Each structure stands twice: as C-alpha cells, then as structure tokens.
Amino acid sequence: MTQYNTMELMISVASRELDNESSVGVGTGAPCAAAMLAQKLSAPDLLIMFEAGGISPQLPEMPISVGDSRTFYKAAMAGSMADTMEACSRGFVDYTFLGGAQIDKYGNLNSTVIGDHKKPKVRFPGSGGANDFASFCWKMMVITPQNSKRFVEKLDFLTTPGWLDGGNSRAESGLPVGAGPYKIITDMAIMDFEPDSKRMRVISIHPGKTFEDVQENCGFELLKAPVIENTIPPSDEELRLLREEIDPTGVIIGR
Amino acid sequence: MNIIDQGIGPLFMDPDPDKARAFFRTKKRKMKNKVMELKDAIKEFVHDGDYLGMGGFGANRTPVAACHEIVRQGRKKMGFAGHTATHDMEILSAGEVYDRLDVAYVVGLEARGLSPCSRKYVESGKVEVTEWTNYSLTARLKAAAMGVPFVPIRNIMGTDTFKYSASKIIECPYTGKKLAAMPALYPDVSVIHVHEADIYGNSRFKGIAVSDLDLANASKRLIITTEKLITHDEIARDPSSTRIPFHLVDAVCEVPFGAYPGTMPYEYFSDEDHLKEWMSVEKDSEKFKEFLDKNLYTCADHEEYIARNGGSAKMRELRVKEMLIYKEK
Numbered sequence: 301m302t303q304y305n306t307m308e309l310m311i312s313v314a315s316r317e318l319d320n321e322s323s324v325g326v327g328t329g330a331p332c333a334a335a336m337l338a339q340k341l342s343a344p345d346l347l348i349m350f351e352a353g354g355i356s357p358q359l360p361e362m363p364i365s366v367g368d369s370r371t372f373y374k375a376a377m378a379g380s381m382a383d384t385m386e387a388c389s390r391g392f393v394d395y396t397f398l399g400g401a402q403i404d405k406y407g408n409l410n411s412t413v414i415g416d417h418k419k420p421k422v423r424f425p426g427s428g429g430a431n432d433f434a435s436f437c438w439k440m441m442v443i444t445p446q447n448s449k450r451f452v453e454k455l456d457f458l459t460t461p462g463w464l465d466g467g468n469s470r471a472e473s474g475l476p477v478g479a480g481p482y483k484i485i486t487d488m489a490i491m492d493f494e495p496d497s498k499r500m501r502v503i504s505i506h507p508g509k510t511f512e513d514v515q516e517n518c519g520f521e522l523l524k525a526p527v528i529e530n531t532i533p534p535s536d537e538e539l540r541l542l543r544e545e546i547d548p549t550g551v552i553i554g555r
Numbered sequence: 556m557n558i559i560d561q562g563i564g565p566l567f568m569d570p571d572p573d574k575a576r577a578f579f580r581t582k583k584r585k586m587k588n589k590v591m592e593l594k595d596a597i598k599e600f601v602h603d604g605d606y607l608g609m610g611g612f613g614a615n616r617t618p619v620a621a622c623h624e625i626v627r628q629g630r631k632k633m634g635f636a637g638h639t640a641t642h643d644m645e646i647l648s649a650g651e652v653y654d655r656l657d658v659a660y661v662v663g664l665e666a667r668g669l670s671p672c673s674r675k676y677v678e679s680g681k682v683e684v685t686e687w688t689n690y691s692l693t694a695r696l697k698a699a700a701m702g703v704p705f706v707p708i709r710n711i712m713g714t715d716t717f718k719y720s721a722s723k724i725i726e727c728p729y730t731g732k733k734l735a736a737m738p739a740l741y742p743d744v745s746v747i748h749v750h751e752a753d754i755y756g757n758s759r760f761k762g763i764a765v766s767d768l769d770l771a772n773a774s775k776r777l778i779i780t781t782e783k784l785i786t787h788d789e790i791a792r793d794p795s796s797t798r799i800p801f802h803l804v805d806a807v808c809e810v811p812f813g814a815y816p817g818t819m820p821y822e823y824f825s826d827e828d829h830l831k832e833w834m835s836v837e838k839d840s841e842k843f844k845e846f847l848d849k850n851l852y853t854c855a856d857h858e859e860y861i862a863r864n865g866g867s868a869k870m871r872e873l874r875v876k877e878m879l880i881y882k883e884k
Contacts, residue, residue, distance in 0.1 A: 328666040353763030367612030380764040385690040419680040428660035432690035435710030458715040473713030474733025
C-alpha cells in the first residue's frame with residue numbers, strides 16, 4: 301500500500317461522504333479537494349456550488365479563492381452570492397465542509413476572535429459564508445486537524461452553529477429544522493453526534509491511532525459509538541488522483 | 556411587531572427607506588458623459604466619514620486602483636462593508652481609512668492566510684466592529700435595493716455572530732417561525748470594477764456577480780472603474796448584456812488592469828507573488844512603510860504601480876495564467 305499523509309487521509313475520507321447526484325457548498329482548501337476527488341471518482345454528478353456564485357464548475361485546478369475564475373470554469377452558471385445562498389436557504393444544498401479555529405462538543409465553530417470581542421487577542425476573518433452554509437446545508441461536515449487547543453470545552457466566540465447547546469436547542473433557536481452537523485473528520489478519527497444529546501462521539505478511528513489518542517487530543521469528553529470502525533486508508537487511486545490531477549503542486553496535500 | 560431578541564452591535568447606517576427615497580429622488584436621471592480621472596472621482600464622491608462599499612470578491616474583480624487612490628488621498632473615519640473583503644481591506648487598513656466595520660469576512664486573504672496589517676488594525680481597538688455573515692450582508696444590500704427597511708433570513712440566530720450583530724429576531728406573521736431581520740444597508744458610496752462601460756456608466760462584466768448588482772442599486776453614489784470604455788452603440792446593440800445601468804452611476808473611470816494584483820475574469824489572474832510580498836512585508840513596520848511608499852504613496856496612478864511591478868510583461872504573464880493557456884500542449 302502507498303504511504304500517505306494525514307491531509308490525504310482526511311480529504312479521501314471526506315470525499316467518500318459525498319453521494320453521487322447530491323449537492324455541496326464548498327470553500328477553498330481541503331473541502332474543495334474533497335469535492336474534486338469525489339467528482340473524479342465516486343460522484344461524477346456531484347453539483348458543486350461556490351458561495352461567490354460559481355455553480356457546477358469543472359474545476360481545472362485548485363482555486364485560490366472561492367471567487368476566482370476557476371470556481372466558474374466551464375460552469376453551468378456564473379451566478380451571484382444570492383444565487384448560491386438562496387439555494388442553500390431553500391434546502392437545495394445537501395452537504396458542506398467547514399473548518400474553524402475552535403470547535404466544541406456540539407460541533408459549534410469559532411472563526412471570529414480569540415479573547416474579548418471588543419479588543420481581541422486574535423482577530424480571525426469572521427463567519428464569511430460559514431454561518432450561512434452551516435445553518436442551511438442539510439449535512440454540515442468539518443475537516444480539521446485535532447488537538448486540545450482546537451477541540452475546546454467552551455468557544456471564545458460561537459461564529460457558526462453546530463447543535464448549539466445540544467438536545468433540541470438548535471431547533472428552538474429558529475434555524476431550519478433537519479439541518480445540522482453530521483460528521484467531523486480529523487487527522488485521528490471520524491466523529492458524528494449522538495442523536496439525543498447531540499454530543500460528539502467517535503465512530504471510526506484512523507490507522508495507527510487508539511481511542512485514547514483521540515481523547516487525549518480533545519479538550520472535552522468524547523462519547524463512543526456502540527461500534528467503532530477502523531477508517532479505511534486512502535486507496536492507490538485516491539492518492540493518484542490527489543497527487544497527479546487535483547493538487548499536483550501540493551498546495552493542500554503538502555507534497 | 557414583537558421583537559424576540561436583538562444583537563448588541565452598533566448599526567452604522569440608517570435603514571429608513573423613506574430617507575433613501577428622498578435621496579434617490581434627487582439623483583440625476585440624465586444620460587450624460589460621466590467620464591473622469593479616478594483621482595477626481597475619488598475627490599468628488601468619496602468623503603471622510605462616508606460609508607464605503609467595494610465590489611467584487613476579495614481579490615477578484617475588486618477595484619484595487621480605487622482603494623489605492625482612497626488611501627493616497629488620505630480618507631479617514633469611513634465606515635466599511637467588510638463583505639468578502641480581503642486585499643481591498645488590506646489596502647484600506649494600511650491607510651487606517653475606516654473606523655467602523657461591518658464584518659462578514661475580514662482580515663484574511665482566504666487560502667493565502669491572514670493579513671498582519673488588517674489584523675493589527677482591527678485588534679487595536681480603534682475600529683468599531685459589528686458582525687454579520689456573507690449572506691446576511693448580501694441580504695442587507697438586497698433590502699436596500701428593494702427599498703424596504705429589512706429582509707428576513709433564517710440563519711445567524713443562536714450564535715454569537717447574531718449577538719454581536721445589529722439585527723433583530725422577529726416572529727413571522729404567516730408561520731410563527733423565528734426570522735432574523737436584516738436592516739437595509741445604503742452605502743454612501745461604492746466602487747465597482749467592470750470589464751466594459753460606456754461614457755454614461757452603462758456597465759458590463761463577465762463572470763460571477765457576487766453581490767454587485769444589489770450593491771449598485773443600494774449605493775447612494777457609485778463609481779465605476781472599467782478595464783475599457785466602449786461605445787454607447789455597442790451597449791445599445793446588446794442591452795441584455797448590461798449589468799449596471801447608467802442612472803445608478805456617478806463617475807466612469809477608465810483604469811486598465813484596475814483589479815491588479817487581483818484577478819479579472821477572462822483577462823488576468825492574480826499576481827500571487829506580489830500578494831505574498833504584501834503579506835510578508837506587513838510583518839515589519841519599517842519594510843511595510845518602504846513598500847507602501849514604493850507601491851502606493853509615490854505612485855501617480857495605477858499604471859505607475861503596475862509599471863513598478865513588471866508592467867506589460869507581467870500582465871501578459873497573468874493573462875496566460877488566467878486563460879490556462881500554459882496548460883495547452
């Protein structure tokens with residue numbers, strides 16, 4: 301079997317989550333690589349939408365910006381931000397992949413500030429389209445490296461909704477019912493959310509890792525699924541596509 | 556109407572549609588020649604204290620030349636719609652042009668990383684910040700474009716983004732569901748960069764619109780920078796290609812390569828080396844000062860800026876990149 305790195309593993313795992321003939325709202329980086337891999341391998345009829353208005357492009361290479369020309373290359377339409385976001389609001393978009401500086405046990409994300417909002421220690425970009433995608437896309441996924449600085453008990457700022465305070469709190473907030481965090485894909489494991497408490501739980505562990513490794517690199521207590529799977533490593537074909545066609549210069553996969 | 560909850564962020568602009576109507580009533584209807592030099596347009600239409608909107612998306616079809624000119628002329632105390640703001644914000648932060656900021660996406664340059672200069676300025680406490688999202692800021696512009704005080708959306712609720720916004724949660728009169736009311740945003744002045752415009756301001760652009768059509772409609776004053784001027788006959792021959800009509804426009808400025816070092820769809824790709832250089836020199840305030848002197852303060856105009864960074868040879872190279880010609884065997 302070919303050697304691979306954790307970024308290649310995360311992207312491969314993420315791409316397998318995308319069903320054929322479904323739709324996904326993506327940003328740049330790993331999410332885009334995962335969508336491109338799915339489009340080339342398992343989901344040729346994947347509808348890719350970019351928040352700046354690119355609808356169903358044939359991505360010739362990795363975009364640098366979610367609004368650069370690649371995001372509407374040979375596309376069905378070069379639309380507007382409203383075209384994409386309103387489609388999300390109408391329930392037309394199945395998946396999205398997000399990231400953040402911090403994540404909590406309900407899958408809420410912080411990409412706004414560390415420290416006080418008025419005079420922050422670190423200012424991050426803010427929501428961008430993340431709050432919008434996470435509120436509207438049926439299944440929100442996160443691709444992120446895992447450590448206890450990032451996986452925290454309490455966020456400094458809740459930018460983007462996961463299951464909020466767990467239980468029924470997300471539905472009570474007024475956000476559209478039925479949409480929410482689905483899977484968290486890290487460099488160690490795959491997590492989903494326990495259906496009643498909406499707390500994060502481990503469902504699959506990557507090769508060479510143990511549950512203890514995963515827990516040690518997490519700032520809150522993780523639940524365990526009744527059955528924990530072993531993550532299937534990237535196939536030779538997945539790695540070939542990633543290295544030769546999707547990211548030949550290694551911008552994302554770092555090779 | 557019953558207000559269920561409201562954000563604590565300051566609302567920088569009055570969403571009252573009747574005040575906006577009173578303004579638009581005074582706007583000139585005549586199709587007249589509005590061509591002027593960019594520096595004159597910025598002087599006449601962009602004032603200290605105004606609230607500013609910028610077209611495009613980050614470093615894509617963004618009016619970079621106008622950002623430089625605003626900084627060069629030393630505008631201060633402006634409000635700014637940080638709507639997918641990346642390189643435009645980086646330039647405006649260097650000049651500390653704004654002190655009120657509506658945030659959807661700021662301080663970053665997407666996959667390229669964060670701008671030390673923008674971060675430092677926003678972290679300094681000198682800037683009043685209200686949080687939004689990409690869609691909610693678009694909705695605010697849409698409300699203004701519609702001439703209504705707000706439009707409802709179904710997200711932002713339940714988060715600190717809402718708490719630090721200036722929006723309100725209301726109950727839907729039809730379904731009883733909670734809705735977040737996005738207050739109309741009428742910028743005092745905006746700049747949009749396009750591919751082609753006639754002397755009256757009828758404008759065309761190619762590729763994604765982002766939020767520019769709503770921005771054009773919502774803005775009280777609008778400056779168009781264009782890659783090139785075209786004849787009015789050409790506009791009239793194919794009116795379905797017009798994206799922004801003349802009556803919204805106050806000034807038309809011909810600025811070839813006006814989005815450099817950002818991307819202009821079907822014309823030139825972003826100059827990634829130069830954008831990297833910006834972000835890297837920002838770490839050292841002495842170097843950054845020298846860099847700004849060379850690339851902004853001592854440049855007479857955008858043409859000189861480009862000449863100092865590779866000139867027409869560089870622009871040919873970026874065209875090959877944009878058109879993916881280098882991939883053809």
